[in-house]
Amino acid sequence: MEQTDFEQTVDRRRANIILAVVVAGLMMACVGNHPKACIQSSDCQPGGFCDGQGFCDHECRQSTDCPCGSSCNRGCGLCLRSDTGALATCYAIDQNVSEAEALGACQSAPVLVVDGATEQTRAFDTGEGGACLPPPRVLSCAIDAGAAPAPAQNDAGMDAAPPQDAASTEVGR
């Protein structure tokens, strides 16, 4: 049975509506808030650093975002070890920023003063109901394309084995 012109028009409209819905769905699926593009960390707001892909990024806003034994550096938004000041996690390395670059972005951080004293980190032994172990002295961050994953860490956060591949990097010495 042949369709009338009216039916064909309705079919075309229906197809257009479906197409519009699909396109709108795709657009809604798009990432809404892109981070700010940057070339240097000074292009970013305080509390952020410029990652390897060229976008402002941060790991933490407050020290509660960081692992035990580390604090959030308010200048670069990275978790730094309380004892050595080294990177506490692999986050910066994973974002394709070397340790030196990351620490460089952190060094100009303003020191937050709380009640007359610098905001102290969650100390190693202040965890309620047990010891709060520090992050490992040496982090094994294997992030390169095609590289082997980082060695597993045991419950205490210490390295189970040293990295064997050249694509991994050690930070926090």
Place this chain on the structure above:
Amino acid sequence: MNRRLIVGLAVAASVAVPLLAGTVARADDAPAPTTATLQSGSTLTYGVTLSLLQFSTVRSPNESGRFRNYAPDLEVLPTEIGFQFVYNPAFNPWRLTKQDGKPFQLISVGGALLARIKSQSLEQGNISLAAQLGFFDNAISIGVGIDLYRGIPILSGSGVPGGATAYTGLLAAAFAKEGEVTPENVFVVLSFSLTKIVGAISGEVR
């Protein structure tokens, strides 16, 4: 950004020689293209295409991607394969009639879908679309292309050149948190029909 884009457009040129069988001397390297003649007399040809030479801008894999130092990069035989089609309209001014009554396809339009797969790092491949205008019976064609996705190798956090990837292209900008469209994603395609050019030089014009 506009200035960068203009510079990118000017500098980023991709010279691709399509190996459409029947139009290229080394047509035996590529599967024969399919030609469909439409009711109006127009023809549609499509087939596989390979790029022989690619000139584009890209940031160095030896430095952090955030610097976005786009530099010209010439690549011979990029491992890029694609699907190309050419539409030859049968009416004036696209197709003219010569004095002897034979048709001469002055202008044709076409497009290509190009893809590059890097087996060792899939995220550093690319998928691109290009639109082309062909002239003089497709002896030469020029077009503009844009990357749907292109993974740019950059220096990794652990210092390995090309160990990390910057995500660029339309799809990356739409769906990836740190995706963007850069001058690296725009390129110009120049296609030459080797058979016709060689034929013209040797005096054997078909």
